[in-house]
Amino acid sequence: MFLSDQEIISLFCERSENAITELNTSYGAYLKNIAFHILGKYSDIDEVLNDTYFAVWNRIPPEEPKVLRHYLSRITRNLAFKRLEYASAAKRSSEGIDSLDELADCVPDTRENVEGILEAREIGAAVNRWLGTLSEEKQAVFVLRYYYSFSLREIANRMGCSERRVKYLLSTMRGSLKEQLEREGFGE
Amino acid sequence: MKKEDLYHAMAYIDDKYLDKAEKYRNRSVFGFLHSQSRKIAAVLAVVLILAMGTGAYASGIFSPLNGDDFSLRSEYLGEGIVAVTIENRSEKDLHLQPKTKLMLFYANLEIPARGSVSFSETKIPAHEIRVIRIDLSEAYDIAMLEAPIEKDHYYLILTNNSFFFGHDWHCSVKFAPTDPK
Numbered sequence: 001m002f003l004s005d006q007e008i009i010s011l012f013c014e015r016s017e018n019a020i021t022e023l024n025t026s027y028g029a030y031l032k033n034i035a036f037h038i039l040g041k042y043s044d045i046d047e048v049l050n051d052t053y054f055a056v057w058n059r060i061p062p063e064e065p066k067v068l069r070h071y072l073s074r075i076t077r078n079l080a081f082k083r084l085e086y087a088s089a090a091k092r093s094s095e096g097i098d099s100l101d102e103l104a105d106c107v108p109d110t111r112e113n114v115e116g117i118l119e120a121r122e123i124g125a126a127v128n129r130w131l132g133t134l135s136e137e138k139q140a141v142f143v144l145r146y147y148y149s150f151s152l153r154e155i156a157n158r159m160g161c162s163e164r165r166v167k168y169l170l171s172t173m174r175g176s177l178k179e180q181l182e183r184e185g186f187g188e
Numbered sequence: 189m190k191k192e193d194l195y196h197a198m199a200y201i202d203d204k205y206l207d208k209a210e211k212y213r214n215r216s217v218f219g220f221l222h223s224q225s226r227k228i229a230a231v232l233a234v235v236l237i238l239a240m241g242t243g244a245y246a247s248g249i250f251s252p253l254n255g256d257d258f259s260l261r262s263e264y265l266g267e268g269i270v271a272v273t274i275e276n277r278s279e280k281d282l283h284l285q286p287k288t289k290l291m292l293f294y295a296n297l298e299i300p301a302r303g304s305v306s307f308s309e310t311k312i313p314a315h316e317i318r319v320i321r322i323d324l325s326e327a328y329d330i331a332m333l334e335a336p337i338e339k340d341h342y343y344l345i346l347t348n349n350s351f352f353f354g355h356d357w358h359c360s361v362k363f364a365p366t367d368p369k
Contacts (some may be wrong), residue, residue, distance in 0.1 A: 032295050040300070040345050042292065070206050074199045081195065095300065103191045123193060124200020131205050143209035147198050150213075150299050158215040186189055 001027045005068040012060040020053045027069065031076045037149040038080040038096035048083060050078045077147070096151040102174065103146060123186065130180040134173070141169050217311040223293060258282065258312075260359040262344065268325030268333075270344065270361050275317045282312040288322060292337075293360075299342075301327040333363040 003011075003022050011019035028049065035048040050143045052075050066069030084096045129138050141159060145166075146152040152170075257278035264270045276282050286307040290299040303326035312318045322344070324330070331340065342361050349355035 005225055030293065034295060034299055036295065040329075040335050041332055042295075042340070043332075045295075046338065068204050070203050078196070079197055100191055100195050103194045120193060120196040121200055122189070125196035128200070128202045128205070128273070129192075131201070136208055139205050142214045143205055144199060144213060146195075147201055147206065148213060149207070153300070158212045174253045180191075
């Protein structure tokens with residue numbers, strides 16, 4: 001029996017010890033799947049999951065996520081990405097590293113920003129505006145590759161098309177996103 | 189801007205786009221079938237016509253092998269090679285395809301292959317036992333497979349018909365690291 005998202009959030013607000021157990025019951029497999037796609041390595045997944053639960057415990061309250069599923073996926077994705085830096089140093093291969101490398105095609109100007117690190121939120125908003133101009137199929141392909149780090153084969157299987165088409169779509173989308181970011185001044 | 193900035197920015201992708209992607213994310217074979225429904229309907233129509241034309245032989249053509257007639261057990265030989273012993277107690281020969289899927293049982297994850305898998309042989313005659321050596325070293329990170337995992341285990345899926353349901357066989361495998369001596 002799964003608790004609803006609101007019931008799980010209430011457990012966190014009450015600081016109940018059952019909160020993490022229920023969270024794991026409802027979302028453990030989903031979050032493991034996300035971490036695995038990014039890391040391509042099973043041994044670190046449990047640590048990423050534990051770090052995710054710890055982060056959620058510290059954030060709720062005061063935060064009250066609108067969609068718990070997406071809220072959790074963002075935390076797990078970020079934590080897995082941090083671990084990926086160690087993995088990259090060890091030259092491990094994973095879909096996370098491959099998709100990260102592909103994103104270099106979208107970067108208008110690779111020089112360091114004079115004001116320091118660009119606000120990820122601002123770039124994210126620009127990406128959302130650009131996504132809004134795409135068809136639902138393209139939106140899904142982009143999100144599956146660069147948010148969930150799915151392989152080309154996995155995306156092709158789910159979209160019902162060939163890997164070649166997925167590769168082509170991603171290539172054209174990266175070019176289009178680069179132009180959008182340049183238009184919005186991120187390359188200056 | 190660096191590619192890492194863009195990767196971090198992906199965390200701000202709007203919930204509505206994640207929701208749309210979620211529909212496809214949860215799709216597997218059935219999702220693919222759904223999206224290909226017209227093509228599949230056409231293929232089924234052709235198959236139906238052929239089956240009607242060859243009615244006398246249809247049962248022979250379409251009768252699947254019974255999964256209970258086979259037993260599989262594996263032994264890891266090291267360096268990415270798994271020996272799978274298959275006992276065929278059926279009346280029919282089993283012709284495996286030289287491909288496999290490697291899965292994690294509890295996480296229900298397929299480990300993505302990065303190269304090809306090779307089989308020492310693929311035919312298991314009726315009422316015989318064969319030991320098939322499957323070399324996974326080109327397809328997977330063997331060090332990763334040999335690393336200990338908790339609360340889960342790997343299994344291989346073998347097939348004689350592109351992993352269609354009823355045409356696949358599962359076999360647990362433990363990748364214990366080999367002694368360098």
